[in-house]
Amino acid sequence: MNTGFAVSETVRARTSVRTYTSETVSQKTREKILAYLQTIDNPFGAKVNVQFVEKKTASNGEKLGTYGFIKGAALFIAVTAEDKDTAAESVGYVIEQLVLYMTSLGLGTCWLGGTFNKTAFAEQIEIPDGWIFPILSPVGYPAKQRIKEKVFRTAINANNRVASEKLFFSDAFTTPLDLKTVGKYADCLENLRLAPSAGNKQPWRVIFDGNAFHFFKKGSMQFMQVLDVGIGINHFVLTAAEKGLQGRLEKADVSRYPLEKDMKYVASWVCDNV
Numbered sequence: 001m002n003t004g005f006a007v008s009e010t011v012r013a014r015t016s017v018r019t020y021t022s023e024t025v026s027q028k029t030r031e032k033i034l035a036y037l038q039t040i041d042n043p044f045g046a047k048v049n050v051q052f053v054e055k056k057t058a059s060n061g062e063k064l065g066t067y068g069f070i071k072g073a074a075l076f077i078a079v080t081a082e083d084k085d086t087a088a089e090s091v092g093y094v095i096e097q098l099v100l101y102m103t104s105l106g107l108g109t110c111w112l113g114g115t116f117n118k119t120a121f122a123e124q125i126e127i128p129d130g131w132i133f134p135i136l137s138p139v140g141y142p143a144k145q146r147i148k149e150k151v152f153r154t155a156i157n158a159n160n161r162v163a164s165e166k167l168f169f170s171d172a173f174t175t176p177l178d179l180k181t182v183g184k185y186a187d188c189l190e191n192l193r194l195a196p197s198a199g200n201k202q203p204w205r206v207i208f209d210g211n212a213f214h215f216f217k218k219g220s221m222q223f224m225q226v227l228d229v230g231i232g233i234n235h236f237v238l239t240a241a242e243k244g245l246q247g248r249l250e251k252a253d254v255s256r257y258p259l260e261k262d263m264k265y266v267a268s269w270v271c272d273n274v
């Protein structure tokens with residue numbers, strides 16, 4: 001897999017950008033973004049598409065807005081997906097890879113699942129029958145963070161991540177995984193840990209059984225948190241490719257692990273070797 005950018009470096013460079021300069025994103029850059037989307041290998045099967053939306057007042061007079069959360073952005077990508085039961089993980093996986101690609105081009109982005117006027121943006125795009133419109137992101141060049149943005153980041157603890165011993169386990173969510181035992185897979189898990197998530201809730205939990213990494217979501221939100229796990233799995237898989245680790249994503253039998261009510265199994269990475 002050739003992702004076209006340095007994965008670990010880009011994972012660290014990415015941050016949610018909520019304040020933008022007035023520099024426009026050129027047509028050539030937009031074409032590169034759409035061309036890159038076509039190269040992304042989606043292991044979860046629901047089709048995912050993006051459409052550019054210029055910020056202006058919608059035809060129905062409603063303002064294309066983000067409730068003040070995003071400032072200065074003139075361009076957005078609206079994300080649509082086939083309404084299948086794997087839509088959430090498909091959107092997370094595919095769009096995070098696109099987000100990392102855009103980061104590598106020097107662009108800023110911010111996953112938006114809630115803080116935008118969905119009805120007004122929906123008027124500006126094509127949503128085929130049987131498709132959904134769950135996510136929007138501004139796309140543009142980052143400007144200095146506003147105070148409001150800093151306050152928001154502090155409120156949701158956006159600069160911090162949960163410690164690995166609370167996320168990665170060697171059995172049924174009780175014994176923390178000793179990262180020294182998993183070789184270069186420690187880098188895959190660390191890059192997963194750094195991923196963005198809705199409200200920075202970091203709902204991913206991982207069990208390593210000696211041969212496979214099993215990915216679960218923990219949290220009360222269904223769609224957004226399964227989507228978050230798709231984002232995390234993308235970081236894991238791209239890092240495995242960067243480190244030359246072979247394996248494959250599949251559904252495994254995880255019935256031996258007792259799941260709390262707010263947990264859901266998403267997928268497993270079966271290692272060719274550890």
Ligand SMILES: Cc1cc2nc3c(=O)[nH]c(=O)nc-3n(C[C@H](O)[C@H](O)[C@H](O)COP(=O)(O)O)c2cc1C
Nearest residue numbers: 015016069111112113114115158196197198199200
């Ligand atoms: C699925 C998803 C939905 C999100 N929705 C919003 C949103 O509606 N508004 C917002 O300001 N940020 C939103 N975020 C951004 C998160 O708050 C952000 O990723 C998290 O706080 C971590 O910060 P970082 O991205 O700078 O690392 C969302 C992120 C994800 C992954």
